[in-house]
Amino acid sequence: MSKNVLILADVRDKKLRNVALECLAVARMIADGGKVTATVFGSSAKDLVEQLAHHGADHVITVSNPELDQYTSDAYFQAFKQVIEKVQPDAIFTGHTAVGRDVSPRIAARLGLGLISDCTSVEVQDGKIIFTRPIYAGKAFVKKAVKEGLIFATIRPNNIEALATDTSRTATVEDLVVSFDKDLLRTIVKEVVRKTADGVDLSEARVVVSGGRGVKSEDGFKPLQELADLLGGAVGASRGACDAGYCDYGLQIGQTGKVVTPDLYIACGISGAIQHLAGMSNSKVIVAINKDPEANIFQVADYGIVGDLFEVVPLLTEELKKVLGK
Helix, strand or coil: CCCEEEEEECCCCCCCCCHHHHHHHHHHHHHHHCEEEEEEEEHHHHHHHHHHHHHHCCCEEECCCHHHCCCHHHHHHHHHHHHHHHHHCCEEEEEEHHHHEEEEEEEEHHHHCCCCEECCEEEECCCCEEEEEEECCCCCCEEEEECCCCCCEECCCCCCCCCCCCCCCCCCEECCCCCCCCCCCCCCCCCCCCCCCCCCCCCHHHEEEEEEEHHHHCHHHHHHHHHHHHHHEEEEEHHHHHHCCCCCHHHHCCCCCCCCCCCCEEEECCCHHHHHHHHCCCCCHHHHHCCCCHHHHHHHEEEEEEECCHHHHHHEEEEEEEHCCC
């Protein structure tokens, strides 16, 4: 049965995040010939319509209020709720990002909906839509289906392939003017201070080079950054490295940090505590570099190198430069 599907397109620095396109891929599959609507917030919303259309949106609702340029829970909640009330969708998808994790539960609670969060796979079986999500810090997976009512789910970034760009596709556009209850806008973002380096978004990177206590210092991350830059990836860290002051907590991967699922994860000087594994064990290919052959990280690694990261990483970087012709 065809469905009317709505997605909230996640925006950062006036650009669509990849997970927005991944949500569109899920929406197209679920719609089964029905209508896919994307909503995008902020003063740059109209500039993103074409990209949304090329990746599967039939209709785009722009909410161009400047109050939505930076995410705040109160403003996004009010705007998203009004979009949902207008569209009356059969299914809603958001990215399982900082924005989606915050606003989706509020919307679900207010509208009396169930919410399936952090989905890594979506498929249709015998006419039912089956969602797969990790539990117990990624040690097991559970499959869920919505028996009745509106489907509401968040999609983990970098797990579902976005549709190929189709420049022949167009979408109808509607600019929605939303009203805010000013008494409920309790947060104003005056300035955004970035402590992490510019470059590839860690949560959406296809390649992540991550360091643990074994990097020994802030300078120890320099060879990791060089390798990540060469591969077009991002640098991450274990909590141990963050606690030791070697890097900012914005790079932390794990149960209390970011969850990443890149195509390639290179763990350097990371022992493999269960809290860290919870944030990266679903990576497609894991390479571990550690001096301790008994390190737990080797239990989840596809490839392991027993050696000093300060010797191995520069050698690996030089070899890759030759292979890649850089």
